[in-house]
Amino acid sequence: MPLTDWLLARSHWSTPVRSGVPLNRQLFDDIRDAILAGHLTGGTRLPPTRELARDLGIARNTVLYAYERLTDEGYTQTHGGSGTYVGYTAPDPALVASMVNVGQLGHPMLANDQARLSQRARELLANVGASDLQAGAFVPGIPDVGQFPRSVWQRLITKVWKTANAEQLGYGSRHGHPPLKRALAEYLTLARGVDCSPEQIIVTQGSHQAIDLCARLLADPGDQVWVEDPCYWGARSIFRAAGLKMDSLPVDQHGIQLPTSAGEPPRLIFVTPSHQYPSGVVMSLPRRRLLTELAQRHRAWIIEDDYDSEFRYQGVPLPSLQGLDPHHNTIYVGSFSKVLYPGLRLAFLIVPPELVDAFSVAQSELHRGGQLSVQAALAEFIADGHYAAHVRKMRKIYGERQVLLTKELQQQLGEEIDIVGTDTGLHLTVKLRQANDHLVSRCALAHGIVARPLSSYFACQQNTQNGLVLGYGGVSNEEIAPSVGKLAHAIQLVRSSS
Ligand SMILES: Cc1ncc(COP(=O)(O)O)c(C=O)c1O
Structure with a gap:
């Protein structure tokens, strides 16, 4: 136009x-x-x-x-x-951020407005991570919602609504619909090797709320939390807003590198062991063992964010860390955002028995619960096998997209990149050999492609890596080759202008 x-x-x-x-x-x-x-x-x-x-x-x-x-x-x-x-290349990151935020660049807030905000809010806005763009190539973490079995879902929702009683339309009192908790406990024990009873499940509105509850209930402002470097921006934002001190620990091919020397003990340790976000590393068994031992020694809680590990394309499915922890210090966070659709806003915590009451009461005090009719439909969706069938179907679709994307990246950009972290999830990571990732990201955005800079996920300069995080879940097979073409063009432009 x-x-x-x-x-x-x-x-x-x-x-x-x-x-x-x-x-x-x-x-x-x-x-x-x-x-x-x-x-x-x-x-x-x-x-x-x-x-x-x-x-x-x-x-x-x-x-x-x-x-x-x-x-x-x-x-x-x-x-x-x-x-x-x-x-061909857009300029200053802060200016780009004021239009479309593509990665930890701060949010456009007028100076006058900021003056009336809390310090906590200012820090949050100065470190924003979420993209304004949530669709298209190559937004990470977005599933193909077009494949969601709408008619089955619609039938279940209609059925629930026909018989929904006053309790189901209320706030709820047990922090999750009991049939959903039963269906989930059964499914997760088999599929993810978790060790739990239905009562240990606390249903939340998304993983962010689940992680936020952990931050508020298990640590005080000023307490230390160990996080991975690189780290999921959402977890960082939650810990920052809770006033916790983050110690960002580097990640190697075995997962988070844990300090064995004496230092300030953490209250919380946040990890993504099945598929490190965003690097894609899977935490090795020795590292898992070391982590659970260290948590026990420090009397720290581990938060295991298991956000997309149902989609594993190579090797055997990896059981959860929670199921392996002999000391029961691990709190498992699961979400329906990647398997079903993000707007559902349903996730859950699995907490050790001694935390159940505290989490249930706090969840009700802070967030009230609700959504029981949706939970009832979901319980049937899982119990009737639709959930497992959808996971199987989507694993095949995403597996094909991952292969296609890897092939196109190798063909069109083989000299420029190294591809890592391809065996699980909805995204992969490429390391850029020459071009600067922020410049490439901005130039790609100007061509309609979201390619989040890998370096924006790091807190420590000495750990940082230059690359791109590319999501393929929400990109059709047909879009992949032309979108890689646009990305290759952006890299070429950045290379030729530097
Ligand atoms: C590592 C990680 N954890 C959690 C989430 C968010 O999950 P939810 O939609 O349940 O808040 C995401 C979303 O992209 C993610 O990448």
């Missing part, structure tokens, strides 16, 4: 109402958005200033000022007197 039409499609250019933001700033923002969203690709010529001013009904100086600023900030280039052209 030509730029003028794109701008006119935005209501503030087609109506006379204007916010308090100067027009030249609005125009700059909108053209920058168009570039970052890929509506204007590298090399596109912007309309002449006089023409755009006429079409939008604004002063030419306004356009001149916006164009100048775009050029100053590297979004566009001027070639002599021949006009203004969209550049």
Whole structure:
């Protein structure tokens, strides 16, 4: 779509109402958005200033000022007197973050607004990790929701609603619908080797809420939590907001590297042992043993985030750490986001028996529970075998996508990258040999591809790695090759301009 039409499609250019933001700033923002969203690709010529001013009904100086600023900030280039052209790499990370957040770049908050926020909120906003873009190539952690068995689900929801009693439409009192807990305990014992009774399960609205409960109930502000480096941004945000001190420990081919010397003991240890996020490393058995022994020695709780390990493509399925822990210090966090769909917002904790009451009461005090009718439908979905069947079906689909993506990456980018962490989950990681990952990420985004920079997941400079995290769960087979083509183009552009 030509730029003028794109701008006119935005209501503030087609109506006379204007916010308090100067027009030249609005125009700059909108053209920058168009570039970052890929509506204007590298090399596109912007309309002449006089023409755009006429079409939008604004002063030419306004356009001149916006164009100048775009050029100053590297979004566009001027070639002599021949006009203004969209550049190939977007500039400053903070500016990119203000449009589309692609990885720990901070959130756009006006300085005035920040003044009235808590310190905790300011720290949260300065370290935002979630992407605004949640679909398409190669957003990590997104399942193919088009494959979800809607008709079965619809039938179960309708059935539940026909008989839903007052209790099922209330808050609930046992922190999860008992039939769901029974179905889950049975399934997880077989599929994930967990050691639990249904009573140990606390249903939550997503893993974030589950991890947040652990942070609030098992540690106090200022307490130490060991996290993996690289680490899932969501866990970091939760621990930061809870006022915990994070000690970021490097990850090698066996998983988190644990300090054996004396130091401040942790209260919590957060790990992703079945599929380290985002590196893809699987924690070895000796490392698991060392971890459970150290946790026992320090009287620390281990939080095991088992977010996507149902999708394992090579080797035998790995049992959970929770089932292996002889000291029962491990709290298991599971989620339905990757197997079913993220918007369901259902996850669960498996806590040791002595924590059940505390977690149940706190969950009710802080979050109230509810969603029992959905839980009832899910209980039947699991008990009737639909869940296991869906896992089997999706494992095959994702396995094919992983092979296809790996093949395309090798063919189109073999000289530029090393691929790691392919045997589980919905994403893989590539290490970039030459090109800078933040630059590639921004340039790829300008071409409509999300490729999160691997370095943005690291807290310590000495551990950091240069690469990209590429999700393939929500990318159709047909999209894979052209999307890798766009990524290869972005890498080429970054390489040729550096
Ligand atoms: C490592 C990890 N843990 C947890 C989650 C979030 O799960 P939920 O949707 O249940 O909050 C994600 C989502 O991408 C993840 O990557």
